[in-house]
Amino acid sequence: MSNEENNKEIKELLQQALAPLKDPELRRDLWPQMLRKLDEQPARVPWFDWALAAILSAVLLLFPGVIPALLYHL
Amino acid sequence: MELLERFAAGDLEAFEALFRAHQKEVYAWVVRIVRDSGIAEDLTVETFWRIYKSRARFHPAGNFRAWARRIATNAALDHLRTARREIELPEDLASPGAADPAVSHETREQIKQAFFQLSAKYRLVATLALIEEEPYDEIAEAVGISAALVKVRVFRAVRILRKKLHSLGAEVGAK
Numbered sequence: 001m002s003n004e005e006n007n008k009e010i011k012e013l014l015q016q017a018l019a020p021l022k023d024p025e026l027r028r029d030l031w032p033q034m035l036r037k038l039d040e041q042p043a044r045v046p047w048f049d050w051a052l053a054a055i056l057s058a059v060l061l062l063f064p065g066v067i068p069a070l071l072y073h074l
Numbered sequence: 075m076e077l078l079e080r081f082a083a084g085d086l087e088a089f090e091a092l093f094r095a096h097q098k099e100v101y102a103w104v105v106r107i108v109r110d111s112g113i114a115e116d117l118t119v120e121t122f123w124r125i126y127k128s129r130a131r132f133h134p135a136g137n138f139r140a141w142a143r144r145i146a147t148n149a150a151l152d153h154l155r156t157a158r159r160e161i162e163l164p165e166d167l168a169s170p171g172a173a174d175p176a177v178s179h180e181t182r183e184q185i186k187q188a189f190f191q192l193s194a195k196y197r198l199v200a201t202l203a204l205i206e207e208e209p210y211d212e213i214a215e216a217v218g219i220s221a222a223l224v225k226v227r228v229f230r231a232v233r234i235l236r237k238k239l240h241s242l243g244a245e246v247g248a249k
Contacts, residue, residue, distance in 0.1 A: 010232045011204040013239075017185035018109065020206050026101040026115070031093055033119050038126070 078134040089129070092138065093122050099139070100146045103216070106206045107150040107198060117153055121146040140215060147198070147216040154194035181244050188238035196231040203228045 060067060080088035100121050105114035124145050125132075132141060192200060198217065202208040203224065210228075214221040 006236070007204065007228065007232055010235055011207075013181070013185050014189060014200070014204050014235075017182040018189065018201075018205055021106050021109070024102050024105045024111075024114075026098045026118075027111075028115075029094075030097050030101070030115060030119055031090065033115070034093060034122055037119055037123050041123075 076134060078132070078136075078138060082129050082132050082134050084129060089122075089126055092125075096139065096142055097122070100142055103143055104146050104150050106208075107147070107201055108153055109201075113153065117146070117149045121149045124149065143216045144218055147218075151194055151198055151217075154197055184239060184242045184244040185235075188235050188242060188244075191238060192231060192234060196227055196234060199224055199227040200231040200235070204232075 060070075077088050077091055081092055097118055101114055101118045104117045104121070105111060108114050108117060121142065125142060128145075132138070189197065189200070199213060202213045202216075203210065210221045210224045214224045217224065
């Protein structure tokens with residue numbers, strides 16, 4: 001059986017079991033839900049920013065000599 | 075300033091305008107993949123939430139529709155990966171009068187069973203290419219892979235489905 005025939009047969013069987021959705025329509029405006037989601041999200045700091053801050057703090061504690069050099073470059 | 079530029083700059087009114095202009099299209103794409111209207115609504119909102127979060131990375135000269143569809147496809151794919159079990163297609167979403175009397179109820183159930191056992195990436199392309207008959211290049215653009223790779227995934231999905239159907243005892247090829 002060729003690929004095309006193979007696909008066609010399975011396609012027909014699939015369409016019998018799971019009918020294609022012809023022009024599905026959205027029945028309500030989702031903007032109010034979107035606004036709720038926007039309001040719910042607190043201003044979160046990503047975990048990698050915390051990790052970076054922790055690494056930087058550790059470096060400054062372990063090597064306080066770099067602080068003047070760091071301040072000079074800032 | 076253009077709408078897309080205002081959106082990229084973080085203007086909420088511009089985002090609302092884009093949301094209202096594209097929500098139906100995003101929903102229609104997602105519901106074809108997940109086949110559940112409630113989940114598709116949630117994923118539409120999730121899509122736009124991702125869009126809003128990554129607005130700074132959007133180039134105003136770019137194609138918003140294609141970008142939104144790519145993000146929607148990823149959101150739907152994430153859902154397929156995490157959803158434990160497929161929810162039955164609600165009757166209001168099924169196209170009426172499609173049942174062929176030559177295909178028994180048992181065979182249809184076996185096909186569904188085999189289909190829902192496919193991994194997310196194969197189910198995604200099989201749904202869009204075989205059930206919804208979307209063109210390969212559109213699927214490729216939405217998934218972010220080449221049309222040739224879509225074809226390969228469809229071929230593999232068909233092969234897996236055929237094997238699963240045989241193992242379930244379905245009469246494939248006898249029709």
